[in-house]
Amino acid sequence: MRIIGCDYHPGFQQIASVDTDTGELQERRLEHREEAEKFYRDLAAQGMKVRVGMEVSGHARWFERLLSELQFELWIGTPP
Numbered sequence: 309m310r311i312i313g314c315d316y317h318p319g320f321q322q323i324a325s326v327d328t329d330t331g332e333l334q335e336r337r338l339e340h341r342e343e344a345e346k347f348y349r350d351l352a353a354q355g356m357k358v359r360v361g362m363e364v365s366g367h368a369r370w371f372e373r374l375l376s377e378l379q380f381e382l383w384i385g386t387p388p
Contacts, residue, residue: 310351314362316371345374352378363387 309329315322321338338344351358359381362368375382 309357309359312358312360314360316362316365316368318367341370344371348374348378348380352380359383361385 310325310327312323312325320340321344322335323338324333324335326333336347338347348358358375358378360375361383362385364384364386372382
């Protein structure tokens, strides 16, 4: 499983991920919506099981729909 922490902004995403099978860690900045969509679709094409965690945001509906379409888990948290 790939677990991804996503700092979501309307213009970019800063992500950190871990592959729980291999222990591989990765940090990456996805600059545009198109780059983010390609990244997540590539994971789906690899048959990867994915869980994404992010802070609640009012501008992420397209992202929520994408993850749902790809059948990825989405955990949304509210900051204290």
